[in-house]
Amino acid sequence: MNQHLPKAIDGLIFDLDGTLWDASNTCTQAWNQTFKESGHGDHVLDDATIRSWSGMKVEKIFDQYLDFIPKSSQEEVLERYKHQESLFMKRYGGELFPGVKDVLRELSESFKLFIVSNCLAGYIENFISFNQLDGLFTDFESSGNTGLAKSDNINLIIERNELHYPVYIGDTVWDQEAAGKSNVPFIYAAYGFGKANRPEITIAAFDELRQLLLT
Known part of the structure; x- marks a missing residue:
C-alpha cells in the first residue's frame, strides 16, 4: 500500500467523467x-x-x-x-476507460465503492444503468441533486456511510482541491481530462488501482 494512503481504507469514492468513462x-x-x-x-x-x-x-x-x-x-x-x-x-451512453468494469468488480470485493460528481441529477443513475453496474456502488451524490460543492458532497457520503478512511479518485485539480477540503487522500487519474497540482499518488491507467490498492 502506498505510504500516502491509509492502511485501513474503508471506502473508494470516484469522480465520474474523465475518471470512469468518457461521455x-x-x-x-x-x-x-x-x-x-x-x-x-x-x-x-x-x-x-x-x-x-x-x-x-x-x-x-x-x-x-x-x-x-x-x-x-x-x-x-x-x-x-x-x-x-x-x-x-x-x-x-459513453465509453468506459479500459479495465474499469473488471477492476471495479474486483475492488468491490474488498472496499465499498461510491461516486461523487459535479454532474446533473440523474446522470450517475444513467451511467450505472447504461454500463450494467447495478449493485457495485454503495452510494453516490451529485451537485445536481444537492446543489452543494464537491467537497460537501464528499462529506455527505462520508457521513451517510460512516466512513473513517476513504480515498477519492479523480482526474482534475478541482477533484484534488475537493478531496483536500474534505481531508481525504487523493489519487490522480492522469489518463483523464484534466491536470492536478503535484499529486502525491498518480495512476496512468485505471487498472493500476489493482496493484495500488489490492496488493
Whole structure:
C-alpha cells in the first residue's frame, strides 16, 4: 500500500467523467441539440470543449463558456439540456476507460465503492444503468441533486456511510482541491481530462488501482 494512503481504507469514492468513462461526445450532441431548440443554433460545441469543463458546476459553465445565453434564459436552456442529456445518455451512453468494469468488480470485493460528481441529477443513475453496474456502488451524490460543492458532497457520503478512511479518485485539480477540503487522500487519474497540482499518488491507467490498492 502506498505510504500516502491509509492502511485501513474503508471506502473508494470516484469522480465520474474523465475518471470512469468518457461521455463527452454524447454531452456534445445533447448541448448542440439544446442550442438548436432554444434559438442558439449558430453556436456549436465540440468534444474538446466539453472535456475542458468536466468537473465544473453548471453555473460556472454558463458564466465561462455559454455567456451568449442571456441570464434570463439560462434556466430554460438548462431544463432543455437536462431533457436532452437524459435522452442521449440512455441511447448512446459513453465509453468506459479500459479495465474499469473488471477492476471495479474486483475492488468491490474488498472496499465499498461510491461516486461523487459535479454532474446533473440523474446522470450517475444513467451511467450505472447504461454500463450494467447495478449493485457495485454503495452510494453516490451529485451537485445536481444537492446543489452543494464537491467537497460537501464528499462529506455527505462520508457521513451517510460512516466512513473513517476513504480515498477519492479523480482526474482534475478541482477533484484534488475537493478531496483536500474534505481531508481525504487523493489519487490522480492522469489518463483523464484534466491536470492536478503535484499529486502525491498518480495512476496512468485505471487498472493500476489493482496493484495500488489490492496488493
